[in-house]
Amino acid sequence: MAETGVEIAEIAVSAAELKLGTEPVECAGVRLSRAEGKVRYSLRARDPAVLEGVLGRQVPKKIGDTDAGIACLGPDEWYVVLPDNFDLPRGEGLPVSVVDVSSRALGLVLEGPGALTVLSSGCPLDLAKLGVGRATRTVFETVEVVIWRQAEDRWHVEVWRSFATWLWNAFIAAMHAAK
Template identity: 40%
Template sequence: MLHEHHPLIGKEIAVRKISPLSIRAAADEARFSLRIDPARAALAAGALGCALPGKIGGVASSNGVTALRLGPDEWYVVASPAQRAAIEAGFAELYATTPHSLVDISDREVGIEVEGTAALLALTSAIAFDIEVMPVGSGCRTLFDKAQIVLIREAEDRFRIEVWRSFAYHVWGILQAASREVALDI
């Protein structure tokens, strides 16, 4: 369904020289913006099927659901499209006793996976902070050139970018330019 409208579907940038780098469109997923009182996070975790990280920048994953804490009362949630209805139903039931905001942002954003020993080099071409010190299993909202993104460090050499669909080609173009520099050892 959403997969049909993914602006980067089927695209991949692969550099296999000295510093391997692979950049590809992430699989289609359900995405949510969750706002809830942190004191009620355990109730939300029950509806979500995944613990909500307590530390800002923390990432928790369970049952195919990933939650990133972006702010004092804000989480970014990614799940498989098949889980969308169950998550929405769980939070609809929770709303009767716990005020919160769960917004489906699946159509607004797309994912880009950046992987390889040159992933840091490619990302630092357009991110102003030192992502090398970003711990594995953490994430943040930041700017990639002029586009707002959510960046998650999944492993030492694997990152995930979540970006608004309207900025996806812009981010992709910068990553493409960075991959050419990696390929040329610039």
């Protein structure tokens, strides 16, 4: 015997009000902040040795390993996150792909003893088993992210720019729920 006139929320309108914070947020033993300005590259090569020749430095060989700002995300794929003003050679004509994607993503950092709980609220991986210094591409709910465990309680999360506002606020919602 339901009444008529059920109220329908205008979802997209309310979503437009979300803001991406600039200042760190702390709650429930977790600190959420924006990562410093970064240079990002997507590197691809069938043979890592060719890539190492172009870059003049080693790259990690096992998927999930990281080495000095370079994470191995796939059998022929590496993701580089480095401080500002770092230019990599492009390896023109060689069987490699070096693409500057510095603007594509933003970095969010979760720190503190509750950080794992916040990440686990939306990431289906067993993150307790992701060792320090390991990185992986995965999802947080419906949004693709790269999660990089930089220390026991410090997680760097890379997310494409247009999803960052949602992710920032989803993290805050999970932080409040964990109170």
